[in-house]
Amino acid sequence: MLSFLGPRRLIRLKQMNEAEREAGLAVTPGYRYAEKVGTQLFVAGQVPHNADGRLIGADDPYAQSHQCLDNLLKLLAVYDYSVADIRRLVVYVVGPHTNLTQAWTAVTEKFNDGVPPATLLGVTTLGHEGQLVEIDATVIKL
Numbered sequence: 001m002l003s004f005l006g007p008r009r010l011i012r013l014k015q016m017n018e019a020e021r022e023a024g025l026a027v028t029p030g031y032r033y034a035e036k037v038g039t040q041l042f043v044a045g046q047v048p049h050n051a052d053g054r055l056i057g058a059d060d061p062y063a064q065s066h067q068c069l070d071n072l073l074k075l076l077a078v079y080d081y082s083v084a085d086i087r088r089l090v091v092y093v094v095g096p097h098t099n100l101t102q103a104w105t106a107v108t109e110k111f112n113d114g115v116p117p118a119t120l121l122g123v124t125t126l127g128h129e130g131q132l133v134e135i136d137a138t139v140i141k142l
Contacts, residue, residue, distance in 0.1 A: 026053040065106035
């Protein structure tokens, strides 16, 4: 699957995923959490899975939002970034308006009401069975 990459780049990708796993993120064969380019960290949407890859908070957008944000903070630490480096959030939420409200409550709590610029979107479906929330971030060190 990654055969088009040169050997040095392939080794770097494996090392990155090992560091992410050691930080408590789920093993993700064929999927990358992030790539650092200059001062920016390109981050994949964070899903509500624990280190074992299990969905956290079935039918609970509040709990799923907390798990997504916990995963995001772990990922930032792996690459030596912090909450202060988050420039924008996008929060995707499946279901009725109450799900959006619950997800947003978790976000504001996690950021102590100092949420970076953010977009809250209601969507029809997300990538995993039972997943109600996914959180994407733009991360740049100044």
